[in-house]
Amino acid sequence: MTPADADLARRAHAAAATVCDPEIPVLTIADLGVLRDVTVADGRVEVAITPTYSGCPAMDVIGIEVQTALAQAGIPDARVRLVLSPAWTTDWMTDAGKAKLTAYGIAPPAGKASRRALFGEEQVACPHCGSAATEKVSEFGSTACKALWRCRACREPFDYFKCI
Amino acid sequence: MPTTSLSLTETPLLAGILRRADDALILGHRLSEWCGHAPMLEEDIALANIALDCVGQARSFYAYAAEVAGGGLTEDDFAYRREAGQYRNCLLVEQPNGDFAGTIVRQVLFSAFNDPYYRALTGSRDATLAAIAAKAEKETAYHLRHSGEWLIRLGDGTDESHARARTALDELWPYTGELFEVDAAEAALIEAGTLPDPRSLRAGFDATLDHILSEATLTRPAGGWMQSGGRAGRHSEHLGFILADLQYLQRAHPGATW
Numbered sequence A: 001m002t003p004a005d006a007d008l009a010r011r012a013h014a015a016a017a018t019v020c021d022p023e024i025p026v027l028t029i030a031d032l033g034v035l036r037d038v039t040v041a042d043g044r045v046e047v048a049i050t051p052t053y054s055g056c057p058a059m060d061v062i063g064i065e066v067q068t069a070l071a072q073a074g075i076p077d078a079r080v081r082l083v084l085s086p087a088w089t090t091d092w093m094t095d096a097g098k099a100k101l102t103a104y105g106i107a108p109p110a111g112k113a114s115r116r117a118l119f120g121e122e123q124v125a126c127p128h129c130g131s132a133a134t135e136k137v138s139e140f141g142s143t144a145c146k147a148l149w150r151c152r153a154c155r156e157p158f159d160y161f162k163c164i
Numbered sequence B: 001m002p003t004t005s006l007s008l009t010e011t012p013l014l015a016g017i018l019r020r021a022d023d024a025l026i027l028g029h030r031l032s033e034w035c036g037h038a039p040m041l042e043e044d045i046a047l048a049n050i051a052l053d054c055v056g057q058a059r060s061f062y063a064y065a066a067e068v069a070g071g072g073l074t075e076d077d078f079a080y081r082r083e084a085g086q087y088r089n090c091l092l093v094e095q096p097n098g099d100f101a102g103t104i105v106r107q108v109l110f111s112a113f114n115d116p117y118y119r120a121l122t123g124s125r126d127a128t129l130a131a132i133a134a135k136a137e138k139e140t141a142y143h144l145r146h147s148g149e150w151l152i153r154l155g156d157g158t159d160e161s162h163a164r165a166r167t168a169l170d171e172l173w174p175y176t177g178e179l180f181e182v183d184a185a186e187a188a189l190i191e192a193g194t195l196p197d198p199r200s201l202r203a204g205f206d207a208t209l210d211h212i213l214s215e216a217t218l219t220r221p222a223g224g225w226m227q228s229g230g231r232a233g234r235h236s237e238h239l240g241f242i243l244a245d246l247q248y249l250q251r252a253h254p255g256a257t258w
């Protein structure tokens, strides 16, 4: 890569990294690990993004917002490429992203995304009061990536970002 | 997009991809029929989420089918422009939702097969299939856990929920044999390392079911006669009604977008 291309890639990455997830607007796609790579070939920028779930309906919007963010940074005509491999995992979520999730009222993924037991027990701390006295209400929440939990200490329901 | 049905030359690879794609699309469509009708809000959301995963998986497989088939086809052509006889899904996924127990039993039976199938597919020599499977197997693990937990509650619940779960299990069991069938096209793909051999997953399927069913105080039906034909395009009448619903818009207004 020429120095000019490297500089373009760096600016493009910085612009793409500001795009927020439309369903969890406190997280950027960089926080989530959805932003995988930014490359430059023949002066044209290509941004690789990966879906959190196969049916994630936010990917089209994220692609458009990446192109918009790059255009506003003076980089028109960027290409967005969807990559499936390696498969996205919550392990890629940054610590800053996890802290933002908690502050937003969503419990971040607990632990590492190793193979789950069929009926394994999860320990999830309440994002409101921090209590460990929580229970799962449903495996599926308001979006594919979240489950519905409730806190027995402060009585509040909350979303839990599932560990996958 | 033209309104005519697709005329396809099915290579073994294309047939193998379409079987996975059609399983996912038709099950996803069935589950989506619960949207707004499930017994409680949480379950309405859960079934819709599982449907979304299935349709997403189907899209990945159809996009690959389009790439393999060439000729400028897109994923939509496969979903919207094939007749029932060109669909390659197993008969299990097109069975009607029935009552809630029926939907849960269908999901357990399919997921207990499909979850380990996708996991095995992650080792495919075909890099695209391996990538789609690596994404999807994380999702199907949740589908199996969710439907398995429900089946335990239904089986080990009231007399009525137990009876409904048992009836659904007896009715749907004859559709499980097809999941493990291998025809000539499939055998060639297994030989090439493109697809896993479903027969190698049988023992794990039985063990998973026995684990769930024993907690649910239900028993696995004895072998018995098995339905077959979906993989070859011989479907129950139900698929025609599904496609009439699913394809109506593109058939009536070819190429419509919004």
Ligand SMILES: [Zn+2]
Pocket (backbone or CB within 6 Å): A126, A127, A128, A129, A130, A131, A151, A152, A153, A154, A155, A156
């Ligand atoms: Zn709390």
